[in-house]
Amino acid sequence: MATRKETGERKAILAQAIRREYRSGTLAPGEMLPPVRALATRYGLSKRIVNDELQKLAEEGWLRTIPRVGIFVREDLNASRRFLDHAVVVLTAAERPHPDHRQSGWLDHVPSGALREIHQRGLHSVVLHPERLCGEVIERLAVEQPYGVVIPEMDVAVMKEYGELLRAQGVRVVMNSNDPQLELFDRVSSDQAQGAYELTIWLLDRGLRHIRLLWMGDCDTSYWSRERRIGYERALREAGIKPFEDIVAREMQGPNGLVAALKPHLTQGDVLEAILAPSDGFVSDVAGACRVLGVHPNKDVLICGYDNYWQDLASLGHDAPRPVATVDKLNEDAGAEAVRLLLDGSGETTTQNRETAPVNRVIPPRLVVVPQ
Numbered sequence: 001m002a003t004r005k006e007t008g009e010r011k012a013i014l015a016q017a018i019r020r021e022y023r024s025g026t027l028a029p030g031e032m033l034p035p036v037r038a039l040a041t042r043y044g045l046s047k048r049i050v051n052d053e054l055q056k057l058a059e060e061g062w063l064r065t066i067p068r069v070g071i072f073v074r075e076d077l078n079a080s081r082r083f084l085d086h087a088v089v090v091l092t093a094a095e096r097p098h099p100d101h102r103q104s105g106w107l108d109h110v111p112s113g114a115l116r117e118i119h120q121r122g123l124h125s126v127v128l129h130p131e132r133l134c135g136e137v138i139e140r141l142a143v144e145q146p147y148g149v150v151i152p153e154m155d156v157a158v159m160k161e162y163g164e165l166l167r168a169q170g171v172r173v174v175m176n177s178n179d180p181q182l183e184l185f186d187r188v189s190s191d192q193a194q195g196a197y198e199l200t201i202w203l204l205d206r207g208l209r210h211i212r213l214l215w216m217g218d219c220d221t222s223y224w225s226r227e228r229r230i231g232y233e234r235a236l237r238e239a240g241i242k243p244f245e246d247i248v249a250r251e252m253q254g255p256n257g258l259v260a261a262l263k264p265h266l267t268q269g270d271v272l273e274a275i276l277a278p279s280d281g282f283v284s285d286v287a288g289a290c291r292v293l294g295v296h297p298n299k300d301v302l303i304c305g306y307d308n309y310w311q312d313l314a315s316l317g318h319d320a321p322r323p324v325a326t327v328d329k330l331n332e333d334a335g336a337e338a339v340r341l342l343l344d345g346s347g348e349t350t351t352q353n354r355e356t357a358p359v360n361r362v363i364p365p366r367l368v369v370v371p372q
Helices: 004-024 038-041 047-060 110-118 135-144 157-169 192-204 225-239 254-268 280-292 331-344
Strands: 064-065 071-074 087-091 124-128 148-151 171-177 186-189 211-216 247-249 274-276 300-306 325-329 359-362 366-369
Touching: 004 038, 004 047, 071 171, 087 225, 087 331, 110 124, 110 254, 110 331, 135 157, 148 157, 148 331, 157 171, 157 274, 171 300, 171 331, 186 192, 186 254, 186 331, 192 211, 192 274, 192 300, 192 325, 192 366, 211 225, 211 254, 211 280, 254 280, 280 300
Parallel strands: 087 124, 087 148, 148 171, 171 186, 186 359, 211 247, 211 274, 274 300
Antiparallel strands: 064 071, 325 366
16 A cells, blocks of 8 residues: 555656646647546556546646546647746756856856756746745645756755655656765766776876875765765776775864875875875865975876866965866756756656656766866
């Protein structure tokens, strides 16, 4: 027997599927729906619940019933469309990139890519601020029935909370994250393992062997750090090298914590040859710690970044050597792909494909070798 939550999800899927089939042309104005018994079997619902849901759709103006004949899509449905019938909602605090964020490595380029794709498809876009979202707004969205909501990466607890609320109201959601807490949602994510793999291969091709991942603060506990570790290890093992332990600097205030973490690897024994920093923004700190230890950054030890926003750092007050290489996650493409996934319907969850859903589309990253 289905739980109350499962029944609620199936009810939402039934109404959502009818609306989507109309928009895609699968259901035409005036066309008769399958019998209630067939719909009940398809969606794992009782006939009573199916009848209740179809009645709600009739009240919204989508359907009409001819007694002893059947249930039909209204012929005049075009005239009864909702305000957001051709709209995609993007949940973001930044509808356009910050003026100093010219490179696409910043996360605010994800919603920018989503909005660009929406407009290229000739659809309306609606931007909602996550701090202003509430139950009343979500209920209104369910009534208006946009194509769905794209949620770019932000605090994972916020993403999960709003995603569950929206989905419970029958609104389709696509996330931009591969956090395991969001694995029940359709999502688009960057291939972090491939990015770390390509960085490591690039260093190995230059004859370097002692290469380590560096984490600062608590970023070594994130899902993306675990994914990068997988790519890093794969590259080293392919080269016949046993992967090294990560370097972790928990102390983030001032250079002392990072200096203490790097000192054993830069001044003793088998000296470190290359560092994979968490992001381009940490290269400045890593280079400063190297100088304190009497090591020339990007000469005695190569420093790789990630995310590809190093060119913007000078205007933000960072004075340090640029990374020798970094990885572009193609955030604009990720935002656009989230919209494509939302619109093409391939991630639709029904009782027939529940085992294979949800969809996770992975964006291959691009290795960027930085001129020195």
